Amino acid sequence: MATEIFDKINAIIEEIESARPAGLEELETFRIKYLGSKNVLKPLSGEIRNIPNERKKDFGLLINKAKQTAEQKYKALEFDLQTAEESQSAANLDLTAPGEPIELGARHPIALTMNRIINIFERIGFVVAEEREIEDDWHNFTAMNTPEDHPARDMQDTFYLKDSTTMLLRTHTSPVQARVMTRQQPPIRIIAPGRVYRNETISARSHCQFHQVEGLYVDENVSFADMKQTLLYFAREMFGPDVKIRLRPSFFPFTEPSAEMDVYLGTETEKDYRLTKGTGWLEILGCGMVDPQVLENCGIDPEKYTGFAFGMGIERQALRLYDIADIRAFFENDVRFLKQFTSVM
Numbered sequence: 001m002a003t004e005i006f007d008k009i010n011a012i013i014e015e016i017e018s019a020r021p022a023g024l025e026e027l028e029t030f031r032i033k034y035l036g037s038k039n040v041l042k043p044l045s046g047e048i049r050n051i052p053n054e055r056k057k058d059f060g061l062l063i064n065k066a067k068q069t070a071e072q073k074y075k076a077l078e079f080d081l082q083t084a085e086e087s088q089s090a091a092n093l094d095l096t097a098p099g100e101p102i103e104l105g106a107r108h109p110i111a112l113t114m115n116r117i118i119n120i121f122e123r124i125g126f127v128v129a130e131e132r133e134i135e136d137d138w139h140n141f142t143a144m145n146t147p148e149d150h151p152a153r154d155m156q157d158t159f160y161l162k163d164s165t166t167m168l169l170r171t172h173t174s175p176v177q178a179r180v181m182t183r184q185q186p187p188i189r190i191i192a193p194g195r196v197y198r199n200e201t202i203s204a205r206s207h208c209q210f211h212q213v214e215g216l217y218v219d220e221n222v223s224f225a226d227m228k229q230t231l232l233y234f235a236r237e238m239f240g241p242d243v244k245i246r247l248r249p250s251f252f253p254f255t256e257p258s259a260e261m262d263v264y265l266g267t268e269t270e271k272d273y274r275l276t277k278g279t280g281w282l283e284i285l286g287c288g289m290v291d292p293q294v295l296e297n298c299g300i301d302p303e304k305y306t307g308f309a310f311g312m313g314i315e316r317q318a319l320r321l322y323d324i325a326d327i328r329a330f331f332e333n334d335v336r337f338l339k340q341f342t343s344v345m
């Protein structure tokens, strides 16, 4: 009786070893038969009751051997059959068929404009600094000398995170100034491109999200004349060698004195007329000498160092560069719009 069962199991092992399923379907039948939940070895394992004690150990070993043989055989067969199917489908490939065209990607016009600006400043030694879009009010406002009761701190103008009075979406790239100055002593010469947020009504000319490039230069003896020359260089590189600039006195809590810079584009073309509201002048940035209080807030000695800073809007420059009429087009992600910008810069 016992010998009979041993023979049966040995027969199954042989069967497993010689199995040659023709395809993945037959392989599945193999799996069910030898490895499934109702496999042919199961009822035989139960027979251990009827095996004399001195042969029980050998019986267990044999059953295990059968199981392992089935598992190994299954893995080997699966690998062979899958490889065979793959090479079969490769053999069916028509190598003379024309290829699928690879579509060229396009860069977003905002990214293109920012890269152009970054490039111009990198040529005169500015390095890129990037920081977080979710800021705390210390870096966004307090360090930048913006008082508690300043209207920009109002919920009306600033997006605060839910249930928070201190965490917000940065309203400008100026907090990057504070982040850099608190970890690094002068000389500092950075530009900080990035996205900013303000709670504004969305229209053809303004949006609740937009982009800025911030600039900061702090060292010994940095003067207003240095700032003016740097910005003139930028304007010429960006808008052409004949462009004129003008600085109008302005106010920012973090610079003193402060100014806004316009570039003269003229009114010859219809788009320049429209963009400058008929004046020929396009306002592109705010700037000024870094307020000594800001240097102090960030741990830089205002007796020893001075600096200038500027922050420019990107959308308006991109509108002009690519002759786009509506700022909302930048944020709608319509591929028909985005596909048009194929420059790789």
Ligand code: PHE
Residues within 6 Å of the ligand: 171, 172, 173, 174, 214, 252, 255, 286, 287, 288, 309, 310, 311, 312
């Ligand atoms: N942060 C200012 C703004 O968003 C721009 C600015 C930056 C002005 C740096 C002066 C110096 O309007």
